[in-house]
Amino acid sequence: MPRGAFIALVIVAGLVILVVVGKTLFKRVEQNLEGLKDLSIATPPLSSIEDGTYEGSYATFPVKAKVAATVKEGTIANIQLLEHRSGQGQPAEAILATVLTGQKLDVDTISGATYSSIIILKAIEDALRKAQ
Numbered sequence: 017m018p019r020g021a022f023i024a025l026v027i028v029a030g031l032v033i034l035v036v037v038g039k040t041l042f043k044r045v046e047q048n049l050e051g052l053k054d055l056s057i058a059t060p061p062l063s064s065i066e067d068g069t070y071e072g073s074y075a076t077f078p079v080k081a082k083v084a085a086t087v088k089e090g091t092i093a094n095i096q097l098l099e100h101r102s103g104q105g106q107p108a109e110a111i112l113a114t115v116l117t118g119q120k121l122d123v124d125t126i127s128g129a130t131y132s133s134i135i136i137l138k139a140i141e142d143a144l145r146k147a148q
Contacts, residue, residue, distance in 0.1 A: 044077075048076045048077055049076065049079070049131045051076070052076060052130075052131050052134045052135070053130075053134075055134060055138065057121045057122065057134070057137045057138060057141055058121065058122070058141065059119075059120045059121040059122060059141070059144070060141070060144045060145055060147075060148055062087060062090050062091060062092065062119070062144075063090040064148060065087045065090070065144060065147040065148060066087070066147065067087055067088050067089065068086070068087060068147065069084050069085065069086040069087075069094075070084070070085050070086075070087070070143040070144065070146050070147040071083065071084050071085075071098070071143055071146070072085065072139045072140060072141065072142030072143025072144070072145070072146060073099075073139050073142060074135050074136075074138035074139040074141075074142055075135070076131075076135065078101070078103060079101060079102055079103065079105060079131055079132055079135045080099065080100070080101040080135065081097065081099065081100045081101075081102075081132070081135045081136045081138075081139040082097075082098040082099035082100075082139060083095055083096060083097055083098060083136065083139045083140050083143055084096040084098055084143065085140055085143040085144055085147075087144070087147060091119055092115065092116055092119055092144075094116070095112045095115060095116060095140060097109055097112060097136070100132070100136065102129070102132040102135075103132075104129070105129040105131060105132025105133070105135075106129070106132070107126050107128060107129040107132075108125070108126045108129035108130075108131075108132030108133040108135075108136055109132075109136070110126055111123065111125070111126055111133045111136055111137065112136070115137070115140060121137050121140060121141055121144075123137070125137075
């Protein structure tokens with residue numbers, strides 16, 4: 017086999033492998049994100065949480081969030097987003113204001129940023145559960 021044909025064959029084989037691996041990875045990411053829709057999110061009883069600031073996080077590849085939730089006198093006084101790896105889900109960060117206003121985690125997700133919204137809500141839930 018001529019050397020040029022061999023190099024072309026190796027390049028084509030490499031591209032095929034990259035496509036197969038890429039499709040597999042994409043499918044896994046899609047399954048991870050779709051699984052978020054089935055998660056339950058519950059607000060722990062705020063009256064049983066001592067005043068303080070508590071950190072929580074939640075991640076499902078490729079989205080991750082880390083928050084600091086401050087509880088004062090049985091209310092969520094503040095939520096600070098410490099980290100949010102979201103791809104295109106940055107609009108989900110508006111959900112912090114919705115949680116503060118409603119004083120609950122059972123809120124509507126941000127349209128167009130559903131997965132990031134759920135991840136942020138789960139991170140807040142994690143922080144509040146650690147506080148119990």
